[in-house]
Amino acid sequence: MTAVTTGRIHSWDLSTGVDGPGTRFVLFVSGCPLRCLYCANPDTWHMRDGVETTVDEVMAEIEKYRAFITTAGGGVTITGGEPLLQPAFTGEVLRRCREAGLHIALDTSGFLGARATDELLACTDLVLLDIKAFDVGMYRKLTGGRLAPTLNFATRLDRLGVPMWIRYVLVPGWTDDPSAVDALAGFVEGLEAVERVDVLPFHKLGASKYGALGLPFPLKDTPTPEPELVERVRDQFRGQGLKVF
Template identity: 40%
Template sequence: MLNVHSFESLGTYDGPGIRLVVFLQGCAFKCLYCANPDTITFEGGTPTPLEEIMRKARNQRPFFGKIGGVTISGGEPLWQAKKLKILFRQLKEEGFNTCIDSNGNVLTDDVKELLKYTDLVLLDIKHINPGWHQKITGKRNDTTLKFASYLREKEVKVWMRYVLVPGYSDQPEYLHEMGKYFQEYENIEKLEIQPYHKLGVHKYEHLNMEYKLNDVPENTLEQLQVAKDIFLQYFKEVIIN
C-alpha cells in the first residue's frame, strides 16, 4: 500500500510527455509558499494497493506515447520508498517511464534501490544557503545536497526546479552560488524556474493554517528574466514555467 493524497490523469507538467501523476501524503518540509498544504501532514491520505496504481497506468498507457509515463509527487514521495521501489520495479518491467518529484530530503537504502528503477528526478531545490533554506522550509539543506550528489554519482537524469520567491529565494548572489555549485553536474539536463504564486492560499483558510507570505508579491517579468539570465551562465537549458 502507498498512502495517496490524490491522482492527476493526463498531466503535462510533471516530467516528459503526458503522465499519470500520483501525489503521496506527507512531507517533512513546511515550505512557506507550499501550494498543497493538505499534503504536508503524514496523517490522512488513502491507503492504495500498488496494483490499483498499476491498473491506472495501464489504462492510461495509450496516451503516454513514447516519452510519457508515471510521476510520483507529493508531499514528499521518498518517505514511502520502501513500497515505492516495488511499484517502480513493476512499472519498469512493463516498460513505463518513471519519474519522481522530490525535495531530496530522504536518502536511505530504500531510496537508493528505488533510484535504480527511476528514469528521471524532478529535484526541487528550495535555496542553496542553509540559513535561508531553514527559514523557507523549516529544515537545513544538507540531505538535499547529498541526494543531488548521489544522483550525479549514479548518473540519474535530473530536471532541477527552483521556486523564485521575491525577497526569499531571488537574491542574485545566491543564484550565482547555486549555479556555481551545480554547474559541473552533467546529469542535470535543465533548470525550471517556477514563478511564485498564491494559488493555494485558499487551502490555508480551509485548514485553519496561517499563510505567512500574504505580503509577498508575485514575480515581475523582469525578476524572472534576471534569474534566468543568471542561471543560463551555469546550466545547459533554463526555462520559466
C-alpha cells in the same frame, strides 16, 4: 503468502509539461517532513490524511491511461507530499512501472534522499529535484529543514548517472538574492547528470487550501515575481551554460 505493499496517497491527476516530459500520470503521495512557506499542497502534509492504497490498485489505475500517456511521450511521476517518506511503497511503484515499460519520474525535495536505495534509483528514469534555496539559513527559514541532505542527494544522483531536472521556486525577498542564485548555478553546473533547470515563479494558487484547513498562508503578502526578475534569474543559470526553462 506474498506481503502486499501499501502506501497512503492523496490523489492522482494527469498533467502535461510540468511534471516531466510529455503527458504524465501524476501520483500524489501523502506526508512531507518539510513545511515550505510557499507550499501549494498543504493538504498532503500528513500521511494520516491519505488513503491507504495497494501498489496493485495504483498500477490498475495507471493501466487505464497507458495508451494515452505513452502516445503523448509521457509516463508516470510520483510526487507529494514527499515520495521518499514512503520509500518501500514508492520503490515498488517505480519497479512495477519500470517492468511495465513506462517512463518514471520522481519529484522530491531530496531532504530524505538517504532513504532512496540504489535499487529504487535504478528504477527511476528522471529525478525532479527541488532545491528550495542555496543559503543554509534561508533554506531553514523557508522550509524548516536542512539544505545539506538535498545537496548530498544531488551529488549521489550525479555519481549514479540518474538524469535530473533541477527545480527552483523564485520567491521575491526569499530566493532572489543574486549571489545565492549564482552559487546555486555554479553547484548545478558541476553536475553532469543535470539536463535542465526549471525556474518556477512563486504563485498563490494553493492559498485557498490553507483557508479550508484553518491555516494562515504564510506568504499571503509576498508578491509574485515580475517577469524581469524571472528572466534575470534564468539568465544567471544560463550564464553557467545550463539549459533553462
